[in-house]
Amino acid sequence: MPTIEMTPEQLQELLARAVGAAVDKAVAAAKAMNPLEQKRYNEEVDMETRKAALREAVSRDKERTRNARRNCTHSRDNIGKYVAKGTGVWTTSGQLHADDTISLLCLRCQMTWVFKSAPWERELFHTGEHGLLGLTPPADDRLLNRDAA
Numbered sequence: 197m198p199t200i201e202m203t204p205e206q207l208q209e210l211l212a213r214a215v216g217a218a219v220d221k222a223v224a225a226a227k228a229m230n231p232l233e234q235k236r237y238n239e240e241v242d243m244e245t246r247k248a249a250l251r252e253a254v255s256r257d258k259e260r261t262r263n264a265r266r267n268c269t270h271s272r273d274n275i276g277k278y279v280a281k282g283t284g285v286w287t288t289s290g291q292l293h294a295d296d297t298i299s300l301l302c303l304r305c306q307m308t309w310v311f312k313s314a315p316w317e318r319e320l321f322h323t324g325e326h327g328l329l330g331l332t333p334p335a336d337d338r339l340l341n342r343d344a345a
């Protein structure tokens with residue numbers, strides 16, 4: 197029978213390596229997901245990826261809306277073409293609410309101005325042929341909503 201000679205230190209190192217490899221293998225097996233766990237994990241990752249894409253799309257859409265509002269003059273000429281702000285006809289229409297506030301919005305860019313109505317504006321809403329169509333947007337100091345300023 198052949199014999200192998202080694203020092204106690206060599207034996208110790210060999211044993212340590214063998215035990216270490218076995219422990220590593222056992223830990224990896226314990227950490228590995230079963231097929232069901234793997235499927236749930238993949239679905240979770242997939243959902244997070246789609247959520248991130250959706251957040252990005254929403255953010256791009258908001259930016260587009262902001263730009264449209266920034267560039268809109270809320271004004272048109274007789275045939276509907278953009279004209280400088282406050283010239284021609286306002287492209288606005290609105291609603292008078294029970295609390296006497298008015299929600300006026302630009303029919304082009306959906307910019308919305310919310311403000312306390314004056315008596316003449318309430319009168320216009322109730323008796324005007326076209327309600328608040330074409331009403332001049334209020335001065336900023338009358339605004340009750342922040343996004344229009």
Ligand SMILES: [Zn+2]
Nearest residue numbers: 268270302305
């Ligand atoms: Zn507008």
